[in-house]
Structure formats: structure tokens, C-alpha cells
Amino acid sequence: MIFPLQWQPARGRRAFTLVEIVVVIAVIVILLVAGVGLLGGTGAQARRAGADMLSGMIEQARTSAITTRSYVVLAVAEPGDLPTGDDRCRIGLFKVETWPDNDTDPLPAVLMSRWRMFENGVVLIGGDVEGIENPLDQPELQISYGSGSKARTIEVHGIAFNPRGGLHFPRGSLPVAMRIAEGAFRNGKATPNRRGDSQTISENRLKIGRVTARPFRIDG
Numbered sequence: 001m002i003f004p005l006q007w008q009p010a011r012g013r014r015a016f017t018l019v020e021i022v023v024v025i026a027v028i029v030i031l032l033v034a035g036v037g038l039l040g041g042t043g044a045q046a047r048r049a050g051a052d053m054l055s056g057m058i059e060q061a062r063t064s065a066i067t068t069r070s071y072v073v074l075a076v077a078e079p080g081d082l083p084t085g086d087d088r089c090r091i092g093l094f095k096v097e098t099w100p101d102n103d104t105d106p107l108p109a110v111l112m113s114r115w116r117m118f119e120n121g122v123v124l125i126g127g128d129v130e131g132i133e134n135p136l137d138q139p140e141l142q143i144s145y146g147s148g149s150k151a152r153t154i155e156v157h158g159i160a161f162n163p164r165g166g167l168h169f170p171r172g173s174l175p176v177a178m179r180i181a182e183g184a185f186r187n188g189k190a191t192p193n194r195r196g197d198s199q200t201i202s203e204n205r206l207k208i209g210r211v212t213a214r215p216f217r218i219d220g
Contacts, residue, residue, distance in 0.1 A: 043182045043193075044202065046119040051180045051204035051217070053116060054091065054124075058159075058208060058215045061093050064112065065161035071096040071168060073109065075143060075158040076124055076136065079185050082115070082154065087185045089123055090115040094143055096160070103169060106142045106153060121182055123190035129177035129205050129218065135159050136178070138170040159208065167213040177218065180204045 057074060065072040073094040079087045094109035118124075126136040140155040159176065160169035170176060181203035183192035192201045206215045 043121055046122050047180055047182050047202065047204055050118045050122040051206065053118070054178065054180060055206060055215045055217075057091050057093065057116065058206070058213070061159075062161050062165050062213050064093065064095070065163055066165045068095060069163045071099050071160055071162060072112070073107065073141060073143065073158050073160045073169075075141070075154075075156040077115065077154065077156050078188070078190065080188055081156050088120065089118045089185075089190070091118075092116070094145060099160070099168065103171070104139065104142065106144045109143050109145045111145050118180075121184065123181055123183045123185065123192065125179045125181050125183065125190050125192050125201075125203070127179060129179065129207070132175055132177040132207060133170065133172070134178065135170055135176050141169070159213075161213055165213060167208060167210045173210060175207050175209050178206045178208070180206070 061072045061074045073096060075092045075094055077090040077092060079089075082090065084090070092115045093112040094107070095112050096107050096109045098108075100107070124136060126134050128134055128137070136157045138157065141158050141160075142153060142155050144151070144153045146152050158169075159167060162168040167176065181190075181192040181201050183190060183201075185191065192203065194201055203219070204217065205219045207218045208215050
């Protein structure tokens with residue numbers, strides 16, 4: 001009698017067992033979960049770093065206004081405000097000797113230091129915080145600085161400190177708040193990322209006092 005040929009694994013080759021396949025799948029799942037967590041953590045870390053940078057520059061602007069006995073503007077430059085060619089938000093400090101009677105008049109100023117950039121994926125957004133006004137919702141300031149071929153006039157949002165270290169602009173008697181969020185510029189506008197059905201925005205918020213213009217976190 002002739003029996004059909006039976007399949008036999010090739011010599012020297014070993015097939016995967018079911019247990020090994022399950023272990024490999026489990027490892028892949030763990031790596032994917034860890035990767036998602038790392039990506040989320042990176043966004044949160046960049047946002048917190050941006051909040052720390054902004055807080056530090058607010059303190060620097062306030063201290064500079066007191067020590068130089070002048071007005072100091074913390075300017076927020078968005079894409080299109082400067083000839084940078086990228087989609088990143090920048091912060092700059094300007095010294096203004098004399099503030100005009102009309103806030104819409106050009107401010108002759110001196111750039112005090114290099115522009116500082118927020119990391120990719122981090123933006124400053126408008127909108128009040130529990131009724132506290134946001135400077136990004138206020139009219140822009142017109143700042144003229146530089147000389148000769150490097151002379152430039154820009155229109156930017158910002159806040160200004162008086163020689164006593166108080167908040168001079170925006171005008172008013174109440175504090176202001178600034179929002180640092182995970183997001184990007186879409187069609188030239190800062191757009192925060194929204195998560196889940198609740199459309200929650202991942203952000204940090206700073207409140208700047210009026211008389212003593214120091215930044216305080218109000219997001220816990």
C-alpha cells in the first residue's frame with residue numbers, strides 16, 4: 001500500500017509556538033501604548049516649558065522697567081508679524097523711553113534681547129480666563145525699532161510695564177491673563193488642540209497683576 005506523503009518541517013528550522021506569538025503581540029501592544037504616552041508627555045512638557053519661559057520673561061520685563069526707569073513691552077509676534085518664514089510664536093522685550101498719549105501711535109523702541117521662540121506645537125491663544133481679560137484680545141501695538149537698513153515697524157500683541165513695575169498696557173484697573181496651549185497656527189491663527197467629546201484644551205494659564213505685575217499660575 002502506498003501512503004500519501006506527510007509534511008515534515010525542514011531540518012534545522014523551528015516554527016513559532018502559540019505562546020511565543022502571544023508574547024510578541026503583547027510586547028508590541030506595550031510599545032505602542034508607551035509611544036502614545038511619550039508623545040502626549042512631550043506635548044505637555046513643551047507646553048509647561050513655554051509657560052515657564054513666558055513667566056520668566058514677564059519677570060524680566062517687569063524688573064527691566066524698574067531698573068531702567070522706562071516702559072518695557074513684552075511683545076508677542078505671531079507668524080506674519082516678522083519675516084521669519086515659519087509658524088512659531090515668538091516673544092521679545094522692547095524698551096520704550098516715552099509712552100505716547102495715544103496707544104495706537106507708533107512706539108519708538110529698542111529691542112532688548114533676541115526674540116525667544118516657543119517650541120513647535122505650542123501657541124498663545126486668546127480668550128478670557130474666568131472673566132479676566134486676555135491681552136491677545138486687545139488692539140495691537142505698533143513698535144518701531146532698529147536703524148538704517150535694519151529699521152522695522154511691526155504690529156504685535158503684548159503687555160507693557162511702567163517704571164514702577166506695574167501693568168501699563170492694556171489699560172484698566174484689573175489684572176490680565178495669558179493662555180499657553182498645545183496647538184498650531186492654521187490659516188495664520190493660533191488654534192488649540194481639542195481632545196475628546198468635551199473638546200478640552202490642554203493649556204497653562206498665567207495671571208499678571210495690575211499694580212505689582214508679577215505672573216502667577218492659575219491652572220493648579
